[in-house]
Amino acid sequence: MKLRESGMPAENYWETLLDADAILARFRLDAVAGAVAELGCGYGTFTLPLARRIIGSVQAFDIDGAMVDRTRERASSAGLKNVVAAQRDVLTQGYGLNDGSCAAGLLFNILHGESPVELLRETAKIVRPGGTIAVIHWRTDIPTPRGPSADIRPGPDQIMAWATFAGGMSLADGPFELPPYHYGLAFRRNHSASAI
């Protein structure tokens, strides 16, 4: 099921609204040596710069086949061999990755959808102990040119509460601003498997 209000404007416009490199730098994912899962890769806005930064692969998922095609095409044009993009409904099917198999999971501009707690929990499951669950979303305290409706747009406190409820992770960094329009939170996957 496609998550509510998860459609995208034109690629060129979308990519003027955020600084993907600066956002990834803030999460300090550069040294990551394992796989990184990305839920809802869209146009590959973060997939490509992430693939350039890490030693492992980016496992990018999107329910929309056109988004998967675009991400693959951009990765191929850029000569990036460590992008694995797949069409998948992560909400109903999960990631299809082994528990603890990823160094990090990205939930970027996605947690306004249905079942945010389940999405956080599924992401924590596939991230290895000590790994990172990285979240960004549109700010709620300033006007933004895009982003989900105010009634479903989560602020940092809401996401922290959902993460506590999901279990298996603890806040490691944030919330921090990601100018001009986003904020971020980094959670660390707990070592205790019993938390999930």
Ligand SMILES: C[S@@+](CC[C@H](N)C(=O)[O-])C[C@H]1O[C@@H](n2cnc3c(N)ncnc32)[C@H](O)[C@@H]1O
């Ligand atoms: C708002 S876009 C964000 C894209 C990207 N994360 C970014 O920030 O540039 C959300 C993406 O999630 C995808 N999506 C929506 N529901 C999904 C689901 N159930 N499983 C996987 N992807 C989904 C949409 O097709 C869309 O490409």
